Amino acid sequence: MLRVMISTPDQLGQVLQGARKVAGLTQAEAAARLDISQSRISHMELNPETISAGQLLALLGAYDLDLVVQHRAIGEAEIQKFEW
Template identity: 70%
Template sequence: MSARVTITTSDQLGQVLQGARKIAGLTQAEAATRLAISQSRVSHMELNPDTISVAQLLALLGAYELDLVIEPRAVRDKLLEKLDW
């Protein structure tokens, strides 16, 4: 994927994971082989992304050559300047 995607719901995550797998040119079976899991588990994760652990999510993203980026939601510049991370 060449663009950023904002995900705010687990349903969106499932759609993004499925799309990312397809863009990577992988079938569910091929993704499963890369992750050493079953094809049915890949299907389940895409259809029920709320069941995915953080470790599983990071493994999926790695297999699809994606990064997880966390950033603040769009707020006024003045508020961003006050953030002390």
């Protein structure tokens, strides 16, 4: 399983673009899945700070990805014991 740490909006844009490509989708194909324009996909990849939480979750769903939130101090072995 691949995990990617994202700390900045620029990193998010790169991850979204890479995830779309790994999913084998063009911007137009991703846009069609989400019922938005290709230019909006491009804008979100280039300006990820403009993405709402709902849009981010929709994009991740279209690329078969999950969003995982983890405390920075928790190691992989401790994740199972952590409760919110």
